[in-house]
Amino acid sequence: MIATVTVSTDHHAAGSLFGLAYGDALGKPTEFLTVAEIVRRYGPTGPRELTGEPALVTDDTQMALAVAWALHDAPAFTAEAVEPLLRRRFLDWAASPENNRAPGMTCLRACAELSRGTRWQEATVAGSKGCGANMRVTPVGLLDVDLDTLAGLAQLQAGLTHGHPTGLAASELTAYAVRLLRDGASLPELPGLLTERARGQRAVYRGDWLGDLWRRSGATTPAEFAAEGWDDCLRALGLLEVALAQPDDGGDPCRLTGEGWIAEEALATALLCALRHPDDPVGALARGATTAGDSDSIAALAGAFVGAAYGMAAWPADWADRIEYADQLTALAAGFDASGPAVRR
Numbered sequence: 409m410i411a412t413v414t415v416s417t418d419h420h421a422a423g424s425l426f427g428l429a430y431g432d433a434l435g436k437p438t439e440f441l442t443v444a445e446i447v448r449r450y451g452p453t454g455p456r457e458l459t460g461e462p463a464l465v466t467d468d469t470q471m472a473l474a475v476a477w478a479l480h481d482a483p484a485f486t487a488e489a490v491e492p493l494l495r496r497r498f499l500d501w502a503a504s505p506e507n508n509r510a511p512g513m514t515c516l517r518a519c520a521e522l523s524r525g526t527r528w529q530e531a532t533v534a535g536s537k538g539c540g541a542n543m544r545v546t547p548v549g550l551l552d553v554d555l556d557t558l559a560g561l562a563q564l565q566a567g568l569t570h571g572h573p574t575g576l577a578a579s580e581l582t583a584y585a586v587r588l589l590r591d592g593a594s595l596p597e598l599p600g601l602l603t604e605r606a607r608g609q610r611a612v613y614r615g616d617w618l619g620d621l622w623r624r625s626g627a628t629t630p631a632e633f634a635a636e637g638w639d640d641c642l643r644a645l646g647l648l649e650v651a652l653a654q655p656d657d658g659g660d661p662c663r664l665t666g667e668g669w670i671a672e673e674a675l676a677t678a679l680l681c682a683l684r685h686p687d688d689p690v691g692a693l694a695r696g697a698t699t700a701g702d703s704d705s706i707a708a709l710a711g712a713f714v715g716a717a718y719g720m721a722a723w724p725a726d727w728a729d730r731i732e733y734a735d736q737l738t739a740l741a742a743g744f745d746a747s748g749p750a751v752r753r
Contacts, residue, residue, distance in 0.1 A: 419741060422741035428472055428709070429465050431709070431710055438704075439703045443700050446698050452658075462730055463731050465509070465733065471501060471544035474501045478496075499522060502523070528568050532571035536570045541578065545583045546586050550587075562584075577634070577638045581641055598683075665677040696711075
């Protein structure tokens, strides 16, 4: 049994971090099932109860914790200060016996190179825009930093493993969505706000955070490299807008916005799940878990968004005692929700 966890219901950082873990746990057993198989096992509304003592999560939550602890330990939020801490936390995760939850091959390949001391711009998998880039970025969105720092941190943590520009852009948008919701934006406002951000950042390459990463691609300039990622995200957000304009038929959201194995689709489909269930937070997680795609990542991101919007009040009160890594989630959430210097600068 795990110790009793007490977190105030109005804590939005806690709501987001725990929401990510809850969605991850609900999606863990459904990730490789068809929708028909999920419905047969859990009913038409999908999984809505945590199972196990504790309820186990996947590499999505494990790597989000790695990012959060790196930020917690950083003496400053600069590329030079944060990159070695991210590297160490990622390598600790890769070597951990608890890294047995079907981890992504991109992360494992990049960590193998990072473990050799390879410069991260060379260690990263340059052609990968998998959702491993943004499934773990939620802690960046919970920091009290300016938007340029938020963008740099989000792209840096993605870039250590996923070097494709879409992985970078989708990670920034995911962190930005968490920031917006925590600061009071409503869920229905998000698609428009994220589209505006993507258009405004289309030609921005953050060289002070990314160095010469762009040279790993076929792009001729840094701006061309950046634009590819933002254009992919704009297309995904366009599909989200089209989906939201239609009545909800209750079916698999992946049919409309993608299966979520790649970063921009994970963002769009998680947002679709959250927006389809604005008054039923657990329903948003269950919808993400009842998909033919990357169910744990979709549900995890939906939980991060809903939790950032509504705080711990969104979730059943007894779940915090039942989720794996509850002690770490509680400790980190307390830092993000506090005003002290450990993580808020």
